Each structure stands twice: as structure tokens, then as C-alpha cells.
Amino acid sequence: MPAxxxxxxxxxxxxxxxSILDIGDPLLGLLPQLQFVHMPVLMDHKYFGQTGEGTTLEIPQADVGIISGGVRNEKEKHVAEAMRQSCKTLIALGSCACFGGIPALANMWKLEELYEKVYRGSKTTEPAATPNQNLPPLLDSVKAVDEVVKVDAYIPGCPTAPEIIVQALTAVLEGKPFTLPERSVCDDCPVKREKKASGGTLKRPLEDISVKQGEPWENTRCFMEQGYLCLGPVTRAGCATGTEAEGHVKVPRCIKGHMPCRGxxxxxxxxxxxxxxxMGALTSIGLDAKEVLDRRALLNRYIGGQNRLRPLPQKPAGGR
Ligand code: SF4
Ligand code: SF4
Ligand code: SF4
Incomplete structure (x- = not known):
């Protein structure tokens, strides 16, 4: 029977x-084993009964539950709890679900400060009162799914690589645990490293990265050693899943696109x-980590949930 x-x-x-739709052909192989019973992106399900006739939130019973996105408001918390109740195994899909993701950058400010900025502090918007009618209240911060309910498997990435979704679903269908190995993007990166930066300063991330088309990756100098902020040393490997190009060498996804890893x-x-x-990795090759502007945000860009990003304490008036 399909799951x-x-x-x-x-x-x-x-x-x-x-990225689920991007799975392509392998999804066709998996489909006979799956029966999608609830998926708002494809089916117009209502929360209160599948056709809107109910009075309480209903998620059909399922063997596998997949949640994308973090938890920002009371409604999303309620939906996450209902998914946990209805699903035997729960997967967090994507960096928002796993760590809070980009929206969790907002955790650097208090809610009142965000409301002030969005509704009254924007030069391009007419100032207005904070809306409070018929809207689910926001939580005090953006949360990863596992801050609200237990999660059984994590598929990180923004978005993740479709191949990893197949690996995770296959493992869950076979009753096996799924986890990515604890190694870094650098461990999967075939570029040449000399353990020292070629220049003394960090470059802007949008300047051209020196990659010669057609050259083997082993001849391309590590982007960080070229002076770009590449988060490969501190980021979990998993995105280097392609094998078709570069003589079947696996290359992390952004590196293949001539962009540094953003974590x-x-x-x-x-x-x-x-x-x-x-900061240690930059210093170890002779770059000044203090040159990274807005370090707290940039180096926690996808992972601000789970208490990693919080409002900084106010400095006392007149303090330095
Ligand atoms: S693609 Fe990225 S930003 Fe969008 S839901 Fe997935 S993890 Fe979040
Ligand atoms: S380019 Fe980035 S991911 Fe590749 S080895 Fe250098 S720091 Fe690591
Ligand atoms: S290289 Fe880094 S930012 Fe790019 S997909 Fe891989 S983990 Fe994500």
C-alpha cells in the first residue's frame, strides 16, 4: 500500500x-509508493475540513508529514501541532523549517520595533496603525519547526537539492533514519587551496570571481582565498549532488555557479x-574578520531561529 x-x-x-517539483524523473519512480493526502500548494484544501465545511483544523492522517517554512504566527504554530498529531514521521524541509531561515533575520529586533518600522517608519508607505483584526497574532520571534513540535528528519537548504528529498523520502519509506553527514561544504569542494589568502582584504561578494571556463576545478583557487566571504568551512555539506558536468566531479551548488557559499x-x-x-577560518588564512560588515546577520543568515539571533540589549542612555 502506498505511504x-x-x-x-x-x-x-x-x-x-x-524543489519537490524539481525532483523530475526520480519523482516518477517514487510516486507509486506515495499517496499525497494533503498538499495546499497542489490542492485547494481548506483548514476547517478539506472542503471548508468543518469547524476545527483538520489534517488527514498520514505516514509521512513534510513541513516547509518556519513558524511566525499562532496559526502556523497550530498547523505545525496538527501536522505532528496527524503524521507518524515529520520531516522539516528547507532552511526556514530547519533553522528559521531568512525570515528569522527579523529576530534581531523586538516585535514592537518591527511594527514601527513596517507600518510607520517606511518612507514609501503611509503611516498606519498596526493591523489587529482577523489576523493571527505574531509569535515573539520566528521559530524553527522543532522549537514548536518534535521533528524526525531534517532536509536543510534554501531551497534544498531535489536529490536530497528523494534520499530522505526513500529512507523514511524504508523505515530508516535520514541524516546528512557531519562534514563541511569545503570537504566536497574540489578547488585548489593554498591555506593563505591571495590578497589582504575581503572583496565585495558581487565582484567577478576568477574562474576560467573549461579549466578543471583543481586549477581554480578557493573563493575564500581569493578574498570572497565563502561560508563553506562552517556549512553542512549536501548540495554537491550533481555528477553530469566537470568530468563527473561533484561541486557544491553555488561554487558550480561561481558564487561563494552563503551557508x-x-x-x-x-x-x-x-x-x-x-571568524576563525578567515583569520587562519590571513583575512581580517572584522571587515565583514553586519557579521551577526551575514553569518547567521539562514539560522536565526533556535535563539541564535535575538535583539541586542539596549545600551544605557549616555553609555558608550
Ligand atoms: S526556498 Fe528558502 S526561503 Fe523559501 S521556503 Fe525554502 S528555505 Fe525558506
Ligand atoms: S571555495 Fe568555498 S567551499 Fe570551496 S574550498 Fe573554498 S571556502 Fe570552501
Ligand atoms: S554552496 Fe552553500 S549556499 Fe550554496 S547551496 Fe550549497 S550550502 Fe547552500
């Missing part, structure tokens, strides 16, 4: 759902502190 799958999206952009797969292991570790 019943329920999917929900919470505080999202929709990219994680696109979307999150920390290499639980409890790691990418901010501190990245």
Missing part, C-alpha cells in the same frame, strides 16, 4: 515546494557556532 503523505507550508516563499545548509553539527568558527 500517505501530508505536506504543509508555513512561513515560506514557496521555493521548497518548487544555506546550516551548521555542520548541532551546537556549532558558525559566526565564531567563520
Amino acid at each position: 500517505k503523505v501530508a505536506e504543509e507550508w508555513l512561513n515560506i516563499c514557496g521555493g521548497c515546494e518548487v 544555506c545548509f546550516g551548521p555542520i553539527r548541532q551546537g556549532a557556532n558558525p559566526l565564531v568558527d567563520m
Whole structure:
């Protein structure tokens, strides 16, 4: 009998759902084993009964639940709890669900400060009162799904690589645990490293990166050693899944696109502190970590949930 799958999206952009559709041919192989019983991105389900006839939130019973997106408001918290109740195994899909994701950058400010900025502090918007009618109240911060309910498997990435969704679903269908290995993006990166930066200063991330088309990756100098902020040393490997190009060499996804890693797969292991570790990595090759502007935000860009980003304490008036 096919496994019943329920999917929900919470505080999202929709990219994680696109990565499910991006699975392509392997999805056809998996489909006979799956029966999607709930998936708002594909089916017009209502929360109160599948056709809107009910009075309470209903998620159909499922063997596997997939949640994309973090938890920003009371409604999303309620949906996450209902998914947990209805699904035997719960998967967090994407960096928003796993760590809070980009929206959790908002955790650097208190709610009142955010309301003030959005509704009254924007030069392009007429000042207005904070809306409070018919809207679910916001939580005090953007939360990863596991801050609200227990999660059984994590598929990080913004969005993740479609191949990893197949690996995770296959493992869950076979009753096996799924976890990515604890190694870094650098461990999967075939570029040449000399353990020292070629220049003394960090470059702007949008300047051209020196990659010669057609050259083997072993001849291309590490982007960080070229002076770009590449978060490969502190980011979990997993995105280097392609094999078709570059003579079948696996290359991390952004590196293949001539862009530095921005850290979307999150920390290499639980409890790691990418901010501190990245400052150490920069220093170790002779770059000045203090040159990284807005370090707290940039080095926690996808992982601001789970208490990593919080409002800084106010400085006392007249204090320095
Ligand atoms: S992890 Fe990225 S792609 Fe997925 S919902 Fe969040 S922002 Fe969108
Ligand atoms: S720092 Fe970036 S470019 Fe250098 S090895 Fe690591 S992932 Fe590759
Ligand atoms: S290289 Fe880094 S930012 Fe790019 S997909 Fe991989 S983990 Fe994410």
C-alpha cells in the first residue's frame, strides 16, 4: 500500500515546494509508493475540513508529514501541532523549517520595533496603525519547526537539492533514519587551496570571481582565498549532488555557479557556532574578520531561529 503523505507550508516563499517539483524523473519512480493526502500548494484544501465545511483544523492522517517554512504566527504554530498529531514521521524541509531561515533575520529586533518600522517608519508607505483584526497574532520571534513540535528528519537548504528529498523520502519509506553527514561544504569542494589568502582584504561578494571556463576545478583557487566571504568551512555539506558536468566531479551548488557559499545548509553539527568558527577560518588564512560588515546577520543568515539571533540589549542612555 502506498505511504500517505501530508505536506504543509508555513512561513515560506514557496521555493521548497518548487524543489519537490524539481525532483523530475526520480519523482516518477517514487510516486507509486506515495499517496499525497494533503498538499495546499497542489490542492485547494481548506483548514476547517478539506472542503471548508468543518469547524476545527483538520489534517488527514498520514505516514509521512513534510513541513516547509518556519513558524511566525499562532496559526502556523497550530498547523505545525496538527501536522505532528496527524503524521507518524515529520520531516522539516528547507532552511526556514530547519533553522528559521531568512525570515528569522527579523529576530534581531523586538516585535514592537518591527511594527514601527513596517507600518510607520517606511518612507514609501503611509503611516498606519498596526493591523489587529482577523489576523493571527505574531509569535515573539520566528521559530524553527522543532522549537514548536518534535521533528524526525531534517532536509536543510534554501531551497534544498531535489536529490536530497528523494534520499530522505526513500529512507523514511524504508523505515530508516535520514541524516546528512557531519562534514563541511569545503570537504566536497574540489578547488585548489593554498591555506593563505591571495590578497589582504575581503572583496565585495558581487565582484567577478576568477574562474576560467573549461579549466578543471583543481586549477581554480578557493573563493575564500581569493578574498570572497565563502561560508563553506562552517556549512553542512549536501548540495554537491550533481555528477553530469566537470568530468563527473561533484561541486557544491553555488561554487558550480561561481558564487561563494552563503551557508544555506546550516551548521555542520548541532551546537556549532558558525559566526565564531567563520571568524576563525578567515583569520587562519590571513583575512581580517572584522571587515565583514553586519557579521551577526551575514553569518547567521539562514539560522536565526533556535535563539541564535535575538535583539541586542539596549545600551544605557549616555553609555558608550
Ligand atoms: S528555505 Fe528558502 S526556498 Fe525554502 S521556503 Fe525558506 S526561503 Fe523559501
Ligand atoms: S571556502 Fe568555498 S571555495 Fe573554498 S574550498 Fe570552501 S567551499 Fe570551496
Ligand atoms: S554552496 Fe552553500 S549556499 Fe550554496 S547551496 Fe550549497 S550550502 Fe547552500
